[in-house]
Every structure is written in structure tokens, then in C-alpha cells.
Amino acid sequence: MAVAYIQRLMMKLMRPWIGTCEETEARLSDHLEAGLAPEQERRVRRHLAWCPGCRRLYESLVRTVVRVRALARDDEGAPAPSVVAAVTERIRHESG
Numbered sequence: 001m002a003v004a005y006i007q008r009l010m011m012k013l014m015r016p017w018i019g020t021c022e023e024t025e026a027r028l029s030d031h032l033e034a035g036l037a038p039e040q041e042r043r044v045r046r047h048l049a050w051c052p053g054c055r056r057l058y059e060s061l062v063r064t065v066v067r068v069r070a071l072a073r074d075d076e077g078a079p080a081p082s083v084v085a086a087v088t089e090r091i092r093h094e095s096g
């Protein structure tokens with residue numbers, strides 16, 4: 001489809017500014033925890049603005065983390081960082 005082709009071409013041209021999907025996926029959990037350096041943070045934001053695939057991944061990650069935190073509040077304290085990493089991995093696996 002032409003739109004998808006143009007989208008891919010634009011992302012290729014803009015790679016120096018928006019980074020790759022792999023790079024963005026690896027940083028999503030840090031982005032969520034506001035744990036990124038300002039320049040990395042900007043790259044992730046720009047990438048998410050351009051990439052529907054990573055945006056979907058990010059949105060499911062946000063929904064999951066919100067649910068996990070709600071559960072953790074009922075239980076005790078916040079989930080360990082490894083929980084967030086495991087959830088990211090599972091979502092990535094499911095979304096293929």
C-alpha cells in the first residue's frame with residue numbers, strides 16, 4: 001500500500017533523528033519510568049510519533065503497567081523493575 005510505503009521511506013530517511021524500532025523498544029520501559037537522558041527521551045518521543053507499531057507496543061505497555069501498579073497498590077509496594085522488563089518482553093512476543 002502506498003501510504004505504508006511512504007511511511008517506511010520517511011522512517012528510513014529520519015532514522016538519525018527517530019532511531020530504529022529495536023532501539024525504541026529497548027528504551028520503552030525506561031521511557032515509561034522517565035529514566036532516559038533528555039536526548040534519548042526526545043528520540044523515543046519522535047519515534048513513537050512516526051511509528052504506529054511501536055506506538056501500539058507502548059500503549060499496551062502503559063495499560064499493562066497501570067494494571068500491575070493497581071494490583072501492587074492492593075498488595076505491597078511497587079513492582080520490581082524486572083516485572084516491567086518481563087511484561088515488555090511478553091508484549092513484544094505477542095505482537096510478533
Ligand SMILES: [Zn+2]
Nearest residue numbers: 020021051054
Ligand atoms: Zn518503531
